[in-house]
Amino acid sequence: MPTPSAIIDLVGGPSAIGTVITTQFDLIRAVRAGLPVSAVHALVQSGRLSRVETDRVVLPRKTLAHRERIGTLTADQSDRLLRVARVLAVVEEVLGNQEIAHAWLRRANAALHGEAPLNLLDTEEGAREVEVLLGRIAHGIAA
Secondary structure (H helix, E strand, O other): OOOHHHHHHHOOHHHHHOOOOOOHHHHHHHHHHOOEOHHHHHHHHOOOOOHHHHHHHOOOHHHHHHHHHHOEOOHHHHHHHHHHHHHHHHHHHHHOOHHHHHHHHHOOEHHHOOEOHHHHOOOHHHHHHHHHHHHHHHOOOOO
């Protein structure tokens, strides 16, 4: 399981968030307060998600444009963003690097009923299934 700071680093780090995140409770407070819209842009700029993928699993473009005028995401939108960032951090940790993780997330997986892992990140249940599979991979259990 990645640390809270590793998750925050994927969305721009403490400077983008406006606060230092060291514990899960810091993360919870930041989500409840609403993350800055720049956190979405940081994830896209990192190359981990395209704008189309972000539109599908995090936040529709029209909604993002509206939130840009406000400056922050809602708690629910922040939660979705960090769910995706958490899974991205796990897959990179388990598979060893960003390139391999990028390919794995986008390839259909028999253990996920033929779905690409990234396509399941739009729901909490889907994200859990991906994390369970990554846990199996990390422990050398046949996936």
